[in-house]
Amino acid sequence: MVDVVPINVRRRMMSGIRSTNTIPERIVRSGLHRRGYRFRLHVVDMPGRPDIVLPKHAVAILVHGCFWHGHRCPLFRLPATRVRFWRNKIETNCRNDIRNHRRLLQRGWRVLTVWECALKGSGRISPDDLFARIERWMSTSHRSGTIRGYIRTR
Numbered sequence: 001m002v003d004v005v006p007i008n009v010r011r012r013m014m015s016g017i018r019s020t021n022t023i024p025e026r027i028v029r030s031g032l033h034r035r036g037y038r039f040r041l042h043v044v045d046m047p048g049r050p051d052i053v054l055p056k057h058a059v060a061i062l063v064h065g066c067f068w069h070g071h072r073c074p075l076f077r078l079p080a081t082r083v084r085f086w087r088n089k090i091e092t093n094c095r096n097d098i099r100n101h102r103r104l105l106q107r108g109w110r111v112l113t114v115w116e117c118a119l120k121g122s123g124r125i126s127p128d129d130l131f132a133r134i135e136r137w138m139s140t141s142h143r144s145g146t147i148r149g150y151i152r153t154r
């Protein structure tokens, strides 16, 4: 399968605008909704404006695009042009992510990061698996957790 970046995504990448309401985000949201969870979106008064917040569970779910957040996975590829610009931009995003993550924990939130590659591409996991993992993590007392694609099975 050829990996084609849709034109609207490319335009957004080139203009440097961070997107909200991405497809991975919508998948997580609708699955949670179907399972009866109530949540708030892009909460402005929380560090980093978490994508999905479940106040009743004190859980923030961050749905990270692998490109914007510099994930070390096969979905991440630095553009061939303006390499320094993109590298700086993504390094800044990563620093902000680390800081926001720490601040959320300090304020008593549990933080689950769901990477785009868990939902998209050849390494993705099934939606049933994804929500089983989310609920399994929520049932633990872990302060933070990560769900990603390309999971090694052994």
Ligand SMILES: [Zn+2]
Pocket (backbone or CB within 6 Å): 066, 071, 072, 073, 074, 075, 076, 115, 116, 117, 118, 148, 149
């Ligand atoms: Zn990834």
